[in-house]
Amino acid sequence: xxxxxxxxxxxxxxxxxxxxxxxxxxxxxxxxxxxxxxxxxxxxxxxxxxxxxxxxxxxxxxxxxxxxxxxxxxxxxxxxxxxxxxxxxxxxxxxxxxxxxxxxxxxxxxxxxxxxxxxxxxxxxxxxxxxxxxxxxxxxxxxxxxxxxxxxxxxxxxxxxxxxxxxxxxxxxxxxxxxxxxxxxxxxxxxxxxxxxxxxxxxxxxxxxxxxxxxxxxxxxxxxxxxxxxxxxxxxxxxxxxxxxxxxxxxxxxxxxxxxxxxxxxxxxxxxxxxxxxxxxxxxxxxxxxxxxxxxxxxxxxxxxxxxxxxxxxxxxxxxxxxxxxxxxxxxxx
Amino acid sequence: xxxxxxxxxxxxxxxxxxxxxxxxxxxxxxxxxxxxxxxxxxxxxxxxxxxxxxxxxxxxxxxxxxxxxxxxxxxxxxxxxxxxxxxxxxxxxxxxxxxxxxxxxxxxxxxxxxxxxxxxxxxxxxxxxxxxxxxxxxxxxxxxxxxxxxxxxxxxxxxxxxxxxxxxxxxxxxxxxxxxxxxxxxxxxxxxxxxxxxxxxxxxxxxxxxxxxxxxxxxxxxxxxxxxxxxxxxxxxxxxxxxxxxxxxxxxxxxxxxxxxxxxxxxxxxxxxxxxxxxxxxxxxxxxxx
Amino acid sequence: xxxxxxxxxxxxxxxxxxxxxxxxxxxxxxxxxxxxxxxxxxxxxxxxxxxxxxxxxxxxxxxxxxxxxxxxxxxxxxxxxxxxxxxxxxxxxxxxxxxxxxxxxxxxxxxxxxxxxxxxxxxxxxxxxxxxxxxxxxxxxxxxxxxxxxxxxxxxxxxxxxxxxxxxxxxxxxxxxxxxxxxxxxxxxxxxxxxxxxxxxxxxxxxxxxxxxxxxxxxxxxxxxxxxxxxxxxxxxxxxxxxxxxxxxxxxxxxxxxxxxxxxxxxxxxxxxx
Numbered sequence: 075x076x077x078x079x080x081x082x083x084x085x086x087x088x089x090x091x092x093x094x095x096x097x098x099x100x101x102x103x104x105x106x107x108x109x110x111x112x113x114x115x116x117x118x119x120x121x122x123x124x125x126x127x128x129x130x131x132x133x134x135x136x137x138x139x140x141x142x143x144x145x146x147x148x149x150x151x152x153x154x155x156x157x158x159x160x161x162x163x164x165x166x167x168x169x170x171x172x173x174x175x176x177x178x179x180x181x182x183x184x185x186x187x188x189x190x191x192x193x194x195x196x197x198x199x200x201x202x203x204x205x206x207x208x209x210x211x212x213x214x215x216x217x218x219x220x221x222x223x224x225x226x227x228x229x230x231x232x233x234x235x236x237x238x239x240x241x242x243x244x245x246x247x248x249x250x251x252x253x254x255x256x257x258x259x260x261x262x263x264x265x266x267x268x269x270x271x272x273x274x275x276x277x278x279x280x281x282x283x284x285x286x287x288x289x290x291x292x293x294x295x296x297x298x299x300x301x302x303x304x305x306x307x308x309x310x311x312x313x314x315x316x317x318x319x320x321x322x323x324x325x326x327x328x329x330x331x332x333x334x335x336x337x338x339x340x341x342x343x344x345x346x347x348x349x350x351x352x353x354x355x356x357x358x359x360x361x362x363x364x365x366x367x368x369x370x371x372x373x374x375x376x377x378x379x380x381x382x383x384x385x386x387x388x389x390x391x392x393x394x395x396x397x398x399x400x401x402x403x404x405x406x407x408x
Numbered sequence: 409x410x411x412x413x414x415x416x417x418x419x420x421x422x423x424x425x426x427x428x429x430x431x432x433x434x435x436x437x438x439x440x441x442x443x444x445x446x447x448x449x450x451x452x453x454x455x456x457x458x459x460x461x462x463x464x465x466x467x468x469x470x471x472x473x474x475x476x477x478x479x480x481x482x483x484x485x486x487x488x489x490x491x492x493x494x495x496x497x498x499x500x501x502x503x504x505x506x507x508x509x510x511x512x513x514x515x516x517x518x519x520x521x522x523x524x525x526x527x528x529x530x531x532x533x534x535x536x537x538x539x540x541x542x543x544x545x546x547x548x549x550x551x552x553x554x555x556x557x558x559x560x561x562x563x564x565x566x567x568x569x570x571x572x573x574x575x576x577x578x579x580x581x582x583x584x585x586x587x588x589x590x591x592x593x594x595x596x597x598x599x600x601x602x603x604x605x606x607x608x609x610x611x612x613x614x615x616x617x618x619x620x621x622x623x624x625x626x627x628x629x630x631x632x633x634x635x636x637x638x639x640x641x642x643x644x645x646x647x648x649x650x651x652x653x654x655x656x657x658x659x660x661x662x663x664x665x666x667x668x669x670x671x672x673x674x675x676x677x678x679x680x681x682x683x684x685x686x687x688x689x690x691x692x693x694x695x696x697x698x
Numbered sequence: 699x700x701x702x703x704x705x706x707x708x709x710x711x712x713x714x715x716x717x718x719x720x721x722x723x724x725x726x727x728x729x730x731x732x733x734x735x736x737x738x739x740x741x742x743x744x745x746x747x748x749x750x751x752x753x754x755x756x757x758x759x760x761x762x763x764x765x766x767x768x769x770x771x772x773x774x775x776x777x778x779x780x781x782x783x784x785x786x787x788x789x790x791x792x793x794x795x796x797x798x799x800x801x802x803x804x805x806x807x808x809x810x811x812x813x814x815x816x817x818x819x820x821x822x823x824x825x826x827x828x829x830x831x832x833x834x835x836x837x838x839x840x841x842x843x844x845x846x847x848x849x850x851x852x853x854x855x856x857x858x859x860x861x862x863x864x865x866x867x868x869x870x871x872x873x874x875x876x877x878x879x880x881x882x883x884x885x886x887x888x889x890x891x892x893x894x895x896x897x898x899x900x901x902x903x904x905x906x907x908x909x910x911x912x913x914x915x916x917x918x919x920x921x922x923x924x925x926x927x928x929x930x931x932x933x934x935x936x937x938x939x940x941x942x943x944x945x946x947x948x949x950x951x952x953x954x955x956x957x958x959x960x961x962x963x964x965x966x967x968x969x970x971x972x
Contacts, residue, residue: 126868147874159869163887172883176874220873417877418796421788425852426804428785432845433811439822498718504711514956515719518726521955523906525927526944530725533940534732540937542728545744575722577966584963622967633815636908640927657817662913667821674818685813689806 076137076227076260077102078123083132085118085284092118093284095132100228100262100277105254108264109271110281110307116264119281120230123262125149136227147176152221153230156237158213160205160220166192167201170219177224191219194256211242218253228260235270247273268308272296280304302403305330311360311372313397320368326398326406333360333374335395340381343388347371349381365389437678443671450665463672472648473673476656479563483652484631486567487574488624494571495578495623496616500608502579503586520576524636531569532558532641562642562650569637574630578623585619586612628684632677653677726948733941740937754942764946767925771947773836774911774921775904778843779897782851785844787893790855791885795867805856808849816909827914836919839911843904851900854965858892895961898954902962905951922947 078100085093093115100106108116121127123134125146133142141149152173160169167188174184192198195215205213214234221229231250235243251274254261265271271278272292280287280295280303288300292308299305305313313330321329337343338361347363350370359379365371373389381387398406447459467473502512519527535541536557544554557565589612597607633654638644644651644659651659657677661670720727732740733755735748758764793801823842824833832838862885870884908923915924926947929940955962 124868124872126871146868146871147876151872153869153872155865155869157863157865159863159865161866161870161884161888172870172875173873176870176879220869224873415796415798418792418798421792422804425785425789425808425848428845429808429811429848433814436819436822436826437814439825440818443821501711501715501718504715505708506712506715507708508712508716512715512719513959515723517955517959517962518723518952520962521902521906521952522726522948523923523926523951524908525912525923526947527725529926529929529940530729530944533937534728535725540741540743542744548743572722572725580959581963581967626966629813633817633909635817636912636923636927639912654815654817657820658913661821662824667825670821674815674821677815678818681813681815681818685810689810 078228078260078262079135079138080119080123081133081135083119083122083134084130085115085122085127086130091284093122096284096286098279098286098289100260102260103258105251105261105263105274105276106279107271107275107277108262108279108281109268110266110287112266114281115284116266116281117232118284120153120232120262120264124151124153124230150227151230152224152226152228153232154214154217154221154234156233158205158217158234158237160213160216162205165202165204166197166208166216166219169205169216170197170223173220173224187223188219191223194222194253195219210238211246214238214246215249218250222253222257226259228262231261231263233265234263235265236267243270250274269310272308278308280307282307298405298407299330299397300405302328302330302399305397305399305405311374314371316368316371318368321398324396324398327401328399328403329391330397330399331391332395333372335392336371336373337390337392338373338375338379338381339388339390341388343390345371345389345391347387347389349383349385349387352381352383354378361387363387363389440671440674440678443667444675446668446671448667450667459668463668464676466669467672467676472651472656475648476651476653479648479650480632480652480654482563483567483570483634484628486564487571487631488627490567490571491574491578491627492620492623494575495582496620498575498579499582499586500612502583517576517580519573520580522573524573525640527573528569528637528640531565531572536565558642559646562646566634566637566641566650569641570631570634574627577627581619581623582616585616589615625684625687629681632681632684653680726952729941729944732938733945735938735941737936737938740941754939755946757939758943758946762925762943764925764943767920767922768946770836770915770919771905771921771923774839774843774919775901777836777840778847778904779851779900781840781844782848782900783855783893783897786848786851786855790852790859791881793852793856794859794862795864805853808852812846812849820913823910824913833914834916834919839914839919839921842910842914843907846907846910847900847903850903850965851896854896854899854961855889855892857964858896859889861892862888895958896965898958899961899965902951902955902958 078098080096080098083093083096083098084091096119108119110116118127122129125141125144125148129142133140135141136149136151161172164172170188170191171184174187179187188201189198192201195218197212197215197219200208200212205216208216217234234250235246238246247270250261250263254274263270263274275292277289278292278295279289282303288295288304290298295304295308299308302315306315309332311333313332314336316329316331317327321327345365345368347365347368349361350364351362353360353362356378357376359375359377359381361373361375361379361381363371363373371389400406444463445458445460446456447462448456498516502509502516506512522530533541536543538544538554538556538559541554543557547554555561593611594607597611602610634652635654635658638650638652638655642650644655648656653673654677657670657673660666660673664670728746731746731748734750734752735745736751736753739745739749793805827833827838830838866888867880867884870880875883905921906923908927911921911923912927915921920928926943929943
């Protein structure tokens with residue numbers, strides 16, 4: 075089991091209120107991603123759940139039991155750290171076995187569990203090596219192995235992929251998602267990368283300055299962002315924000331239109347713009363444009379769109395997919 | 409990172425070293441301060457009395473005091489000049505690609521591990537001795553009169569010996585700092601057309617500034633207290649020609665049995681050392697903030 | 699073309715470096731050579747070719763009982779270093795992993811005790827040693843050397859401990875390790891290289907300490923520093939025997955020193971230069 079409840083949890087470091095007050099419900103078996111810019115409090119929140127920091131106020135419940143004052147080890151959670159935090163003086167086998175040894179499990183049982191975990195994670199051939207003899211991806215898998223042998227009620231991941239190169243990141247993303255489907259255990263995953271959030275999460279928690287901006291499934295956040303912050307943070311490239319007369323004509327302070335919801339044409343359209351940078355990726359074309367009377371706009375065309383620096387092109391926003399925000403930055407619903 | 413539990417434990421674990429050092433620092437210093445206002449001679453220990461600033465006045469009016477201050481300064485400044493300039497030069501040399509770098513390094517740093525009395529005896533007898541020293545042999549080879557170094561140039565001789573001991577320290581630290589200089593920076597400067605001299609002045613020297621500061625300050629702390637080298641070679645003489653403040657205090661205390669006078673000298677030494685320490689602590693303290 | 703220039707540069711630099719290195723090392727080298735000369739050879743003028751006798755070493759041992767001050771040096775330097783480590787490891791651990799607002803001040807203050815000139819406390823320490831009967835005792839000198847080097851030991855350990863990533867200790871806590879297990883299974887194995895370097899450098903410093911060891915000992919507890927200093931009066935030994943005694947006094951620590959070059963920089967600059 076692994077349901078986690080945060081009740082009015084707050085954290086103060088000296089003068090700084092890192093987390094003013096957070097309420098959150100995480101259901102058993104969910105893959106929850108905390109996402110936000112650096113310094114938004116997402117890692118602190120994870121460490122509060124882990125018990126590595128004391129809360130300044132509020133309560134943390136795991137499976138309905140109050141663990142606010144419990145030691146990290148007593149909470150039944152496992153954590154994968156950003157630096158992997160492998161023990162450099164121990165072999166892979168001993169690294170994975172360490173939590174079991176601390177739990178005073180019998181040696182034969184430990185061996186069995188370690189070898190099972192190693193099989194799942196493709197580490198069987200590396201069990202006798204030291205962490206320093208492994209590649210980044212292998213180290214990552216050892217860290218995960220050390221977490222899964224404990225059969226925790228929930229896994230905590232603190233930016234686990236940020237030290238890997240882009241290609242490996244893609245692979246590990248799939249492996250972690252796959253692991254979640256196999257184990258069906260609650261996972262809480264912290265990242266600043268909204269692509270990781272969108273691809274892996276059942277539920278995304280968008281954090282900003284220690285506050286929850288919005289909680290929802292990836293597509294909910296994409297389709298109906300609650301405010302300007304979420305709208306700008308979720309989606310890549312970022313949503314274009316337009317103020318001024320165009321927004322007013324839509325009865326909004328700010329109008330938001332995603333790059334993929336701008337229809338590009340060489341012949342006619344609502345707006346006219348000059349191409350500043352054209353990125354031809356083959357499958358997509360991203361144009362960074364200077365649009366007359368609007369300003370800087372990014373547009374995406376599926377497939378190849380033949381435009382070069384300095385070309386004049388036409389754009390039309392897809393009105394059905396327009397986002398409108400009031401003067402407080404909150405989304406207006408029709 | 410810490411929770412309340414670990415914090416309490418941390419305080420307990422720090423207690424022994426903090427308390428020990430506190431006692432070790434405060435008790436003797438307080439006693440020195442107290443003695444410095446007393447008329448207290450070990451030859452006449454029953455007759456101790458308060459004398460106010462007499463001991464300081466005694467020190468202040470003693471010509472040996474000013475000579476010893478001057479000698480202290482000469483030793484500190486002389487050794488610093490030799491070791492810092494020599495250290496930079498040797499560090500630059502050792503930073504070049506050379507054959508047998510490891511062995512050269514070992515040879516260069518060795519004097520630092522030689523205990524001061526041995527260093528002093530080697531120089532006194534093997535190198536500078538007017539009859540049997542190597543320098544005398546060289547002079548004889550050229551048909552010159554050998555020099556009696558410790559009689560004619562006592563202070564200079566001590567500066568040489570101490571500089572020999574500290575040159576490796578300066579070299580090693582400056583070399584370490586030099587090797588941390590980013591190779592790409594040097595290459596960029598080369599691409600920009602800077603020759604060796606301008607690379608040295610605009611790139612290397614600023615990079616070394618911090619290490620040089622550390623070398624100067626740490627050496628100064630030790631150089632203020634040069635003792636064994638003097639004891640073994642000149643014993644402070646001839647007269648007071650090679651007596652520094654540390655040696656004068658030792659003479660006053662353990663040869664003159666004048667506890668009060670020596671204590672006053674000790675307090676003066678503390679004040680001098682504190683001035684240096686103040687700057688050293690700031691230099692080291694900056695490193696902590698990083 | 700470019701290659702030959704580089705090689706020539708390397709040869710020139712090598713020649714210059716070796717000349718400088720040999721000049722600096724010369725006094726030690728010449729002492730070593732003289733130690734295996736006969737006494738008449740030693741004073742017969744400059745020569746790098748000894749007859750290769752070990753008689754001087756034997757004489758130093760038989761006439762002056764070299765072994766006793768040698769053992770005193772070993773006991774004092776190793777004893778004071780281990781004592782200092784036992785006191786310092788918990789402190790450094792606490793400062794590195796559980797820092798408070800005052801940690802920095804405490805570290806700086808510890809450093810400042812190191813800057814107190816020894817002569818300033820010569821009188822009270824001497825009188826206290828006399829009154830407690832600690833003059834010329836191994837215990838007294840061991841305590842003295844421990845206190846003198848404690849700040850450096852705390853500092854060195856602190857800089858080493860600080861390099862152990864906190865995340866690893868947190869990982870062990872997550873893995874269910876208690877404080878004791880954290881220290882035994884995780885912290886200590888990772889800290890061993892740093893502790894070893896600290897041990898090595900501190901033994902060197904204690905071995906060569908030449909103020910207190912000379913002033914507070916006479917015969918029983920006198921280590922090699924005091925033993926050698928007693929040769930400053932010319933009667934007794936001659937050049938070759940003096941060289942043999944000197945060689946024996948510095949050889950062990952010279953070899954230790956060669957192994958600890960890198961740690962030396964860090965230890966002596968309190969981590970300011972790495």
